[in-house]
Amino acid sequence: MVTIIVATDFSDVAENAVEYAAAAAKHGNARLVLFNSYVLPIHAANTILPASSIQKLMDENENRLQERALFLSTTYGIKVGFEARFSFVEDELTDLIDRHKAELLVLGMKARTLEQDLMGNTTTAAIKKLKFPVLAVPIGAKFGEIKKILFACDVLRGVPKKILSRIKELATSLNAEVEVFHVNDAIEELKADHPALSSKDGIGSGLSGVSYYYKNVKSNQVIKEIEKEIKEFKADLLIMIPNKYGFWASLVHRSKTRVMASGLDIPLFSIPI
Structure with a gap:
């Protein structure tokens, strides 16, 4: 079975890409893997927190991802897996693609801004660095x-x-x-x-x-x-x-x-x- 990986940070742009990827997976009878690269919130990163507090934040994030996977599986009638890692998304994509033997990576496409033109983003970095098919989806786009x-x-x-x-x-x-x-x-x-x-x-x-x-x-x-x-x-x-x-x-x-x-x-x- 073909595997599609879609990355989300739960933003509107990323979640639209998730819905797009789920619809594409249903159309192609493919398996979907949700991926979230978890980074500590700024307020938490700037505070000295005990390990138990950091673990709680990570568990809450993974539970949210699991609930999203279950919802997509039920809504679209597809197999949905999920992975959350404590790192930057670019650092994990290659390993994730190889392990799941994926055939497509789906990412949200942000609106154009001066900052995007100067600094780029996760999607543009993936297209540039990965020798792998990438589908960049803007907010509002629907698969059908x-x-x-x-x-x-x-x-x-x-x-x-x-x-x-x-x-x-x-x-x-x-x-x-x-x-x-x-x-x-x-x-x-x-x-x-x-x-x-x-x-x-x-x-x-x-x-x-x-x-x-x-x-x-x-x-x-x-x-x-x-x-x-x-x-x-x-x-x-x-x-x-x-x-x-x-x-x-x-x-x-x-x-x-x-x-x-x-x-x-x-x-x-x-x-x-």
């Missing part, structure tokens, strides 16, 4: 509303068959249509110099059986064009393949990667190669 998927990719370097297969499986299960979207600042020259640009045919064969479209845009503002296309296509989900070459060179810079993983109105599914 995915009918249009925007796949922003580098057609010049090609797309691995495994990733196309995953997108095809997702689109088929949701009965969704896909738009393959490419941005380049010299698309006309590339067409002349790279007949392999018709490698979009390779994408087509990889997405055979799925209703899909192909669109390229000439621009040197990758982020802005993707955000614009999300609105024009009325996409419900954005899929990206982060790497450090070619088309994605502009996304290597930390602040730009953070921009894509905070402030969107739709979920961002990051699938690393």
